[in-house]
Amino acid sequence: MRTVTTMTYVDLLDGATGQAWAGSHQFRLMPSDPASESAATARVTAYAGGNLAALDYTWAHPDDGPQSGVIVVGCAESDAEVAVLWTDTWHQETATAFTGEVAGATMRCGYVYSEVWRWEIELTVASDALTLVMHNVVPEGIEGAAPGPYDAMLMRLARS
Numbered sequence: 001m002r003t004v005t006t007m008t009y010v011d012l013l014d015g016a017t018g019q020a021w022a023g024s025h026q027f028r029l030m031p032s033d034p035a036s037e038s039a040a041t042a043r044v045t046a047y048a049g050g051n052l053a054a055l056d057y058t059w060a061h062p063d064d065g066p067q068s069g070v071i072v073v074g075c076a077e078s079d080a081e082v083a084v085l086w087t088d089t090w091h092q093e094t095a096t097a098f099t100g101e102v103a104g105a106t107m108r109c110g111y112v113y114s115e116v117w118r119w120e121i122e123l124t125v126a127s128d129a130l131t132l133v134m135h136n137v138v139p140e141g142i143e144g145a146a147p148g149p150y151d152a153m154l155m156r157l158a159r160s
Contacts (some may be wrong), residue, residue, distance in 0.1 A: 092119075
């Protein structure tokens, strides 16, 4: 087991284990689309002596039905960074690995896809709430859409 001298983000996420989480989910494909709502659930599990924590979540797409995903967070070189692995049955069917930054109870990470688009994930952990936001960042020059980030997915969960 690792010796913890300071609280890491993985420690914070590990503190959310052992409870069921439930709440709401909003999804929209493009910024001009109305948000669809569905129920959402999550479970946090710690692994490898607390060196990894995984957030397994469920949600429903308005046309494609039930979906699920997992975000695995591990300790990185500094307490202000995390290593992240993410996959989702609708958003991202292949596992994507990247690093993220930590500020207090919030982890932010992201990557470029399709050469110019950007996907960003923000996970905030509190004692009684988890908030997961996925931003799609529209590049310059996309007809009908202003450039910049918008909430493609917003999940708010509470201990159930």
